[in-house]
Amino acid sequence: MQRWKQYGGLAGLFVAFLAAGYWGFTATGGALPWAKRSAKALQRGVQEGGGSLVDFGRGIVVAGPIRKGGVMLEFGAIVLVLVVLGIGLYVYVDRYGGFEDGERPVR
Amino acid sequence: MAHIHLGEGSFPLWALVLWTTLGVALVGAVVYRIRKGGIKTHQIALAGIGAAASFAIFQLNIPVWGGIHMNLTGLVGILAGPLLGALIALVVNIFSAAFGHGAVGLLGANTLVNASEAIVAYYAFKTLMGIDWDVFPASASAATLGLSAGAFLMGAIIVISGVNGSALPRGDLTIAVAGLVGLNLGVAVIEGILTGFIVQFLASVRPDLVGLADRDTKEEPTGVTA
Numbered sequence: 459m460q461r462w463k464q465y466g467g468l469a470g471l472f473v474a475f476l477a478a479g480y481w482g483f484t485a486t487g488g489a490l491p492w493a494k495r496s497a498k499a500l501q502r503g504v505q506e507g508g509g510s511l512v513d514f515g516r517g518i519v520v521a522g523p524i525r526k527g528g529v530m531l532e533f534g535a536i537v538l539v540l541v542v543l544g545i546g547l548y549v550y551v552d553r554y555g556g557f558e559d560g561e562r563p564v565r
Numbered sequence: 566m567a568h569i570h571l572g573e574g575s576f577p578l579w580a581l582v583l584w585t586t587l588g589v590a591l592v593g594a595v596v597y598r599i600r601k602g603g604i605k606t607h608q609i610a611l612a613g614i615g616a617a618a619s620f621a622i623f624q625l626n627i628p629v630w631g632g633i634h635m636n637l638t639g640l641v642g643i644l645a646g647p648l649l650g651a652l653i654a655l656v657v658n659i660f661s662a663a664f665g666h667g668a669v670g671l672l673g674a675n676t677l678v679n680a681s682e683a684i685v686a687y688y689a690f691k692t693l694m695g696i697d698w699d700v701f702p703a704s705a706s707a708a709t710l711g712l713s714a715g716a717f718l719m720g721a722i723i724v725i726s727g728v729n730g731s732a733l734p735r736g737d738l739t740i741a742v743a744g745l746v747g748l749n750l751g752v753a754v755i756e757g758i759l760t761g762f763i764v765q766f767l768a769s770v771r772p773d774l775v776g777l778a779d780r781d782t783k784e785e786p787t788g789v790t791a
Contacts, residue, residue, distance in 0.1 A: 459696055464703075476751050478746075479750050482743075482745060486745055491626060491633075492626075500745075502733070503738075520624050521626055524665070532664075540616055540620060544614035548614055552607070
């Protein structure tokens with residue numbers, strides 16, 4: 459397929475979805491974190507909201523229940539275990555071609 | 566990034582039973598398909614990495630659109646396939662619920678939502694590659710479409726269930742949910758672009774990982790050195 463059609467389609471999809479996103483942002487109380495926004499909207503309905511679309515001053519933060527619940531260490535440990543397990547599996551499979559002889563279905 | 570963040574007891578009991586039953590049925594069907602058809606071992610490894618990446622990014626709140634998190638379920642679906650993608654959705658939701666991010670009672674509903682994202686993204690990617698699209702537009706579009714499917718399913722689940730304690734009649738609740746779905750569509754664009762870049766990079770260095778080349782026909786080193 460011609461490249462301009464592919465990227466044209468992608469651009470059209472993005473424009474439509476960004477417009478929907480902006481409407482959703484303003485309609486549901488703008489500039490609230492997702493959890494608070496959804497709870498507020500579902501309990502009290504849509505209302506006009508404001509605030510910036512992007513707030514770099516706040517930075518990237520870990521989700522409230524983990525940060526405020528004091529389980530950052532456990533969160534970090536689980537991520538670390540999953541990463542080590544995933545990369546370990548990948549390296550093993552890549553090096554030895556599988557867990558057993560040949561690439562046969564897992565039973 | 567669709568994910569139902571309501572607390573325990575937000576849905577009526579019948580809804581809880583319904584979504585949990587459907588979630589169990591989906592996971593049961595996936596496990597049956599895997600046991601019957603088998604999976605390649607490199608997919609298991611990819612699933613491990615995918616689960617780690619998805620779980621980690623699931624918990625990070627980024628300062629865009631007020632404060633949202635991504636799922637990477639579209640990426641997981643494209644890389645690990647629809648079957649393992651659905652299982653990864655379950656695993657990530659279990660871990661998240663254990664930390665209080667999402668209710669335990671909504672595990673079935675949230676697994677349905679996130680699994681649908683991985684499944685739709687996978688088939689959309691295959692379809693677009695099948696009609697000769699380039700990797701970036703195909704993967705970005707597929708991830709965006711997958712996430713939008715999850716957003717609409719999330720909205721449908723909330724509207725069908727109703728929310729305990731909400732002052733809104735069903736019509737107003739539908740409008741409120743539409744706003745949340747709209748917001749999710751905006752976030753899907755961000756995640757779609759990110760997925761597009763990741764898949765394009767993987768396709769350039771390891772095309773076999775994204776199903777663009779057979780692992781068995783991977784080029785052997787020629788032995789020519791500088």
